[in-house]
Amino acid sequence: MTGRWRSIGGAVLRVLAVWAVSSLTLLVLAVVLPDFRLQSPGGDSLTRTALTAVLGAGAFGLLGALVWPLLVRAFLLVPALVLGLLVFFLNGSLLLVALGLLPEGRGQVAPETAVIVAAVMSATSSATSAFLAVRNDEAYRRRLVRLAGRRARRAGATAPRTPGTLFLQLDGVGHDLLRDATEGERPLMPTVARWRADGHRLTPWHTDWSSQTGASQLGILHGTNHDLPAFRWYEKETGHTLVSNRPTGAAELQRRAVARTGHPGLLADDGASRGNLFTGGADQVALVMSVAARRGRDTRSRAGYFAYFSDPANATRTAVSFVAELFRETGQALRGRLRRETPRVGRGGLYPVLRASATVVERDVVVAAIVGDLLAGRTTVYADLVAYDEVAHHSGPRHRDTHQVLRSLDRAVALLAKAARHAPRPYRIVLLSDHGQSPGETFLERYGLSLADLVRAGCGLPVPRRVRRTRSGAEARESARAALHRPEDTDGHTTSQPVVLASGNLGLVSFPDMPGRVTREELDRRNPALLGTLANHPGIGFLLVRSAAHGAVVLGPAGAEHHLDTGRIIGADPLAPFGPGAADAVRRTDGFPHVADIMVNSAYDPATGEVHAFEEQIGSHGGLGGDQSRPFLLAPAALSPPVPADAPPLTGAAEVHHVLRRWLREAAESDGTPARTPVTDEA
Structure with missing residues (x-):
């Protein structure tokens, strides 16, 4: 009883403190801003003015508590990110209403000034509340305990003793990058560094040839990424380009995966999917691309935003x-231009908004949804944080611009670990990534022409004098477009022109007017200079084509060939720089029904780790070469090793799926002893 009264007293004191700060802020703004006053037309005493400020702040706070949720509900048809940008204007409207309630017209403010006043008041009250509670470890923990206690009481004696599992994907963070960010006296990611020191097992794994989120996450969540050759590809039977991070594309890929495996996915048993491309079979979803195209009251893909x-x-x-x-x-981009940093890509247009959406809005919403899942005691949660991947595409994988993002990801991990300590069941937290990123100048910047123009030249077609830059295919871009309800781009192609698509440093060339997969012999008859032009270009590492006589053939410079079906090699092996698993990865993709007529992988320098993206990215992924193909798994020591010590390395997203399923079975058979997840007060 004493503890309950102490808790109630603390809450009352925090409310009074926030009210006092808000009142003081209102007084200061009334003095500073010319279009805002808290006095009657004839003037008032300081005491009367202060009382008016107290009443105004109280009315504004009360309206915010009572009316704001109703406003959010009323704006269910408004795009979610637009709602986030309208926060200030909605607050300004509430302030106008609050001031209108003051007696004798003492609260007068111009509408444009109301937006400023409301924003400053909300910021100061939020900062005060955060200082008193959220940012205070003990107060924050008490808040979590109370919330967890309420949920536990709802569950009663049926609260499970077996551990739940949180799979947290750090999009684009490669194995070597995470290792380096968690070592040294002052690591960039101190929480994760402590986990490693405490015995968490860091394991690299190798992606498929298509080293991008669509292929990796589909394989991880649904157990297969068969027939997913790249980030985007052309399907001749429909005449359309399928893009893995668009709502319609993600929904179709998920449908195909479920049909192939006959299973709904990794998260089918009391799971939650947050911020992903696919649901994984989860009933609870938020910010999931494969269901983002749904409309109506049952559209749960945007529920996380509004909650x-x-x-x-x-x-x-x-x-x-x-x-x-x-x-x-804006400041980081300006600094890069002033210092003439290279390589560098354009960072104007909508990119600053997309970056802020990925690094702030999506992060905050996804983390809040995960905390709710943990406190609800869900069995399995899989969530994706895309912040690093978006910034690294435009700044470079190891540029200082990414350091702040890695630190913020580490803080998110620490926050989730704290929440897990107060959940109604123990949790095991597994960190993983879907791919890494490889640095390097873009193909266009290095050689002065795009892959599409090189293909046109090899086909004897005219090449435009002004090169059109290839738009970046960053994962966060379509997530923002879906949240804004912007229509998907249509990819129209004429049947007489080759279709050239880019997926990081992987290129795809298709000929719509030639049905089926075009053979090497047919290509040579129709465009005798094309394959030689591509294979001998210094920016291209190898090509994959299908020969009527020899099957799958990899072509390299100076007439080099690697016949994948027989293992015959002519000249220097074009796949040698890409490592021992390259042949198996390329051979697997050759068997996909929708593999392009020509698959093009950029050159790779093993000494520097650099590749050349065929789109506007100086940190890229999508093909073979360097860190992009080496993501990681970081798991508690209580879980079994991903692979035995004497086994070959873990290869392919589908194999990762089986490892995660094994860990879920281990959790279901556990006696409820939690895996240690060290969290200290410094986290």
Whole structure:
């Protein structure tokens, strides 16, 4: 009883403190801003003015607590990210209503000034509340305990003793990058560094040839990524390009995977999918691309946004951080230009907004959804944090711009570990990535022409004088478009022109007017200079074509060939620089029904780890070469090793799926002893 009264007293004191700060802020703004006053037309005493400020702050706070959730519900048809950007204007409207309730017209403010006043008040009240509770470890832990206690009481005696599992994907963070970020006296990721020191097992794994989120996550969540040759590819039977991170593309890929495996996915048993491309069979989904195209009241893909923004403190804090990230990106881009850093790509247009969406909005919403899942005691959660991947595409995988992102990811990991300690069941937290990133100048920047123009030249077609840059295919881009309800781009192609698509440093060339997969012999008859032009270009490492006489053939410079069906090699092996698993990866892709007529992998320098992306990325992934093909698994020591010590390395996303399923079986058979996840007060 004493503890309950102490808790109630602490809550009352925090409310009074926030009210006092808000009142003081209102007084200061009334003095500073010319279009805002808290006095009657004839003037008032300082005491009367202060009382008016107290009443105004109280009315504004009360409206925020009572009306804000209703506003969010009323804006269910508004795109979610637009709602995030409208936070300030909605707050301004509430302030106008609050001031209108003051007696004798003492609260007068211009509408444009109301937006400023409301934003400052919300920011100060949110900061005060955070200082008193959220940012205070003990207060925050008590809050989690209370929430977890309420949920545990709902569950009663049926709360499971077996451990739950959280799979947290750090998009684009390669094995070597994570290793380096967790070593040294002052690691970039101190929480993860402590986990490694405490015995967590760091294991690399090798992606398939298509080293990108669509292929990796489909394989991890659904157990297969068969017939997914790249980030985007052309399907001749329909005449359309399928893109793995668009709502319609993701939904189709998930449908095909479920049909192939006959199983709904990794998360089918009381699972939750947060911020992913695919559901994994989960009933609880938020910010999942494969269901983002659904409409109506049952559309749960956007539920996470509205659940998060229904708290005005969350909305204000995220909106302020969003604006701060816009300024950070502008400053970092300007610094790069002034220092003439190379390589460098354009970072204007909508990119600053997309970066802020990935590093702030999506991060905050996904983390909040995971905390709810942990406190609800869900059996399995799989979530993706895309912040690093988006920034590294445009700044480079190891550029200093990414350091702040890695630190923020580490703080998110620490927060989730704290929440897990107060969940109604023990949790095992597994960190993993879907791919890494490889650095290097873009193909266009290095050689002055795009892959599409090189293909046109090899076909004897005219090449435009002005090169059109290839748009970046970063994963976060389509997530933002889906949240904004922007229509998907249509990829129209004429049947008389070759279709050239890019997936990082992997290129795909298809000929729509030639049915089926075009053989090497047919290509040589129709365009005798094409294959030689491509294979001998210094920016291209190898080509994959299908020969009527020899089957799958890899072509390299100076007439080099690797016949994959027989193992015959002519000249220097074109696949040698890409490692011992390259032949198996390319051979597997050759068997896909929708493999392109010509698959093109850029050159790779083993000494520097550099590749050349065929799109506008200086940190890229999608093909073979360097760190992009080496993601990681970081798991508690209580879980079995991903592979035995004497076994070959883990290869392919489908194999990772089987490892994760094995760990889930181990958790279901466990006696409830939690795996140690060290969290210290410094985390």
